[in-house]
Amino acid sequence: MAMKLPEILIAIVAGLTATPLLAAQESAPACHVGAYALADGSILDIGNAPDGKLRWRRTDGRTGLLTPGEGGDWRSTLGWTDRPDGNDVSFGACGDAAIDLHGVTGRRIDFDVRETRFASGDATLGGRLVLPRGGGKVPIIILVHGSEHDSARDFYALQRLFPAVGIGAFVYDKRGTGASGGRYTQDYLVLAEDAIAAARAARRLAGDRAGRIGYQAGSQGGWVAPLAAKIEPVDFVIVGFGLAVSPLDEEREAIAEGIRLGGYGPDVVAKALDFAEASIAILSSNFTAGFDRLEAARARYKDEPWFRFVRGDVTHVFLQTPEAELRARGPALFAGIPLHHDPMPILRNLAVPQLWALAADDLDAPSGETSRRLRQLIADGRPISLAVFPRTEHGIFEYEPGPDGERLSTRQPETYFRMMADFVRQGRIADDYPQVDIARPRGDGSQRK
Known part of the structure; x- marks a missing residue:
């Protein structure tokens, strides 16, 4: 399940449609959405946020919410707190692709973007392939959604962050959400078939540029992506804050x-x-x-x-x-959710290399038993890399206590995105992820175990 409280309550209040979220998104200045190359050599992503706001993200995990201010400036607050962080942003006019982040200028990165509609079972789904400019082969990551009801095409920042570092991304709206038809479901087999159809669509659209292709899946997607890879193998699977229990x-x-x-x-x-x-x-x-x-x-x-x-x-x-x-x-x-689904038979027999990234302090999808099971699978010789990020909650977010005792997410760990990119490019994770508890498969060539 792995649905956070805001997701569930929004869905209940909204009558289980994406319309209110999309309406909020449409009021934001969409012309500013994109990945930007800054003058200091870093990358900044600007994405949609609810209620006419924007959200900035960096590849090192830092993020902030942008609220319109006076004179065209956007005021930034740290993570999901209400605390100003000084990372205010100003944009050029729509169409000139300029940005200024607290005195550091930049320009929007141009990608090769191809919109598509593709069939999966009884539904037609809306998808988007985003490739870095050029003619060479690139790995492509299929972004498999969790249990959310809003549009992945509108809200997933990874569709730009991966291409900004040379990795193609294919993002598609879950059936019954956004631009996708069909009825919303949490049936993992149906969703796995949708993921397979998305991978086929991405390979077809990319043509000769398609290199390694695999899945990146968060939360509920951790049940879906391995199932899809077992039905029709891909080159890799990345699961973030997913589970190996029912x-x-x-x-x-x-x-x-x-x-x-x-x-x-x-x-x-x-x-x-x-x-x-x-x-x-x-x-x-x-x-x-x-x-x-x-x-x-x-x-x-x-x-x-x-x-x-x-x-x-x-x-x-x-x-x-x-x-x-x-x-x-x-x-x-909760339509179609297979409550008794046991992922272990799939994981025991899945030959596709996998990276599992878990949050040590996850309250929504506790990682303890999943970590234990994955370590046993690694000991049994399965091609799994496991990374447990300390002091993080669901979503691999660092956090601080709010005034009411509830956690407020502040950022993602510095090495989380880099670890995923390393795995996509190399088929294994690197050696330098400080403070992360890592278990590696046999024979991955690493100097650190």
């Missing part, structure tokens, strides 16, 4: 992790798992039953000091949303 076990682990981080032991974890089982009953019934179990658990434990640490991946949303709303919206929001 969606149901994810909920149990997420509940337990939240209680443990609150400072409580196994006895309290055992009690808190009543909430996980109630949520599982709701999901398993397709939102027709189980609500009484959730309310019984709430009544029993709501006055306990540990109740505020009951989170889970979806349980905290179920606790905050009226039953009638969940009954009405839940079936579409």
